Amino acid sequence: MLLRAAELGTAPLACRLAALLQERDLFKGPAALDCDLTLRVEALLRFERSADSGGADPAALRAVQRESRHFLAQLQAAPGENVNDISRCGLLLSFAYPDRIGPKRGDGAFLLSSGRGAAMREGQPLARSSYIVAASIDDRATQGAIMLTAEIEEGQLLSYHADRITEEADVYWDKESGSVKKRRRTMLGALVLKETSHERPSAEEMANVLLSVIATDGIEILPWEKGTIQLRERLMFMHTLRSDWPDVSDVSLIATLDEWLLPYLQGMRNLRDLQRVPLARALEGMLDWNQRQMLEKEAPTHISVPSGSRVPVDYTNPAAPVLAVRLQEMFGQLDTPRIGGGKVPVLLHLLSPARRPVQVTSDLASFWRGTYFEVKKDLKGRYPKHYWPDDPLQAIPTNRTRPVK
Numbered sequence: 001m002l003l004r005a006a007e008l009g010t011a012p013l014a015c016r017l018a019a020l021l022q023e024r025d026l027f028k029g030p031a032a033l034d035c036d037l038t039l040r041v042e043a044l045l046r047f048e049r050s051a052d053s054g055g056a057d058p059a060a061l062r063a064v065q066r067e068s069r070h071f072l073a074q075l076q077a078a079p080g081e082n083v084n085d086i087s088r089c090g091l092l093l094s095f096a097y098p099d100r101i102g103p104k105r106g107d108g109a110f111l112l113s114s115g116r117g118a119a120m121r122e123g124q125p126l127a128r129s130s131y132i133v134a135a136s137i138d139d140r141a142t143q144g145a146i147m148l149t150a151e152i153e154e155g156q157l158l159s160y161h162a163d164r165i166t167e168e169a170d171v172y173w174d175k176e177s178g179s180v181k182k183r184r185r186t187m188l189g190a191l192v193l194k195e196t197s198h199e200r201p202s203a204e205e206m207a208n209v210l211l212s213v214i215a216t217d218g219i220e221i222l223p224w225e226k227g228t229i230q231l232r233e234r235l236m237f238m239h240t241l242r243s244d245w246p247d248v249s250d251v252s253l254i255a256t257l258d259e260w261l262l263p264y265l266q267g268m269r270n271l272r273d274l275q276r277v278p279l280a281r282a283l284e285g286m287l288d289w290n291q292r293q294m295l296e297k298e299a300p301t302h303i304s305v306p307s308g309s310r311v312p313v314d315y316t317n318p319a320a321p322v323l324a325v326r327l328q329e330m331f332g333q334l335d336t337p338r339i340g341g342g343k344v345p346v347l348l349h350l351l352s353p354a355r356r357p358v359q360v361t362s363d364l365a366s367f368w369r370g371t372y373f374e375v376k377k378d379l380k381g382r383y384p385k386h387y388w389p390d391d392p393l394q395a396i397p398t399n400r401t402r403p404v405k
Contacts, residue, residue: 102191182205
């Protein structure tokens with residue numbers, strides 16, 4: 001601070017500030033609660049002119065006076081040179097404590113350029129200042145308590161700290177609006193001197209921010225419609241059979257977002273836009289042509305059953321895909337339908353006429369030979385109008401109450 005002050009012709013004032021900070025406080029009692037350092041400077045100058053302590057501690061005043069003269073002698077500065085301009089107290093302190101410059105946050109709280117928060121006691125006149133420099137802080141609490149400080153003007157910061165001021169652009173996710181925004185900030189350390197947010201991010205910037213949002217919030221925020229969910233489950237089924245197929249688990253999809261999803265985010269900016277992501281196309285884009293053909297053959301969306309119905313396959317559990325079908329639609333079929341190139345029998349949920357499961361099996365032939373007759377006996381009593389043949393393998397399959405003759 002002293003060397004910089006000498007360059008600016010304010011060495012006498014800087015020497016007095018340095019002495020005030022080094023010695024004990026000039027004020028006692030209620031007066032000491034006011035954290036404005038310029039009040040101490042005024043008291044010292046008054047004492048130097050007229051020996052009037054003005055309520056300050058005379059012994060402390062004399063000690064500060066001696067120390068300030070010592071500093072002046074070292075700098076070879078004239079004792080009275082440019083000393084009365086106390087409006088530069090904050091500026092001089094900013095050279096000594098560049099990490100303690102802070103803008104107002106409200107209620108006497110300030111955010112210092114170091115990134116730390118600090119606050120004044122209630123009722124402090126300087127609490128209304130736009131910027132301050134905290135010369136003394138009690139750091140024992142979570143938020144530092146400002147003990148001594150001085151006001152500094154924004155113009156002084158811009159003029160005298162230009163070498164420490166940086167310009168940065170920041171593209172970020174605004175949670176309140178649910179959209180990507182861009183801001184340019186003039187920074188002094190962690191201190192934001194100026195911020196503008198009317199600039200539109202580039203398509204690439206928006207896509208990259210959206211990727212980070214998806215990675216943080218989870219892929220659940222994407223538009224997982226019924227058909228897309230089934231496609232993903234079919235891909236998971238194929239991955240259980242062949243390790244060279246893409247892994248579409250949550251962890252893997254998040255880890256590879258920039259590979260499979262990024263191309264489909266171009267031009268998108270907010271949560272509403274994300275609901276337009278062609279998710280099925282993005283998942284299919286992970287496959288080559290041969291894999292797409294294989295997917296349709298080995299992990300079909302539906303299976304045709306003897307009644308002629310096309311029944312959807314449920315791949316919720318990739319290790320055991322389920323075919324839920326009414327029992328009477330399977331008459332005449334001996335073996336359990338298989339998928340995965342004939343390697344995996346589906347888990348049959350054989351349903352009653354009310355579409356409630358009456359048997360779960362992956363061995364249809366065994367069911368026809370034994371359990372069917374127990375089920376028939378029970379269901380025939382509850383559904384007498386329906387078709388309950390003695391030989392299910394020779395019976396006509398039907399999706400009606402009785403087969404059409």
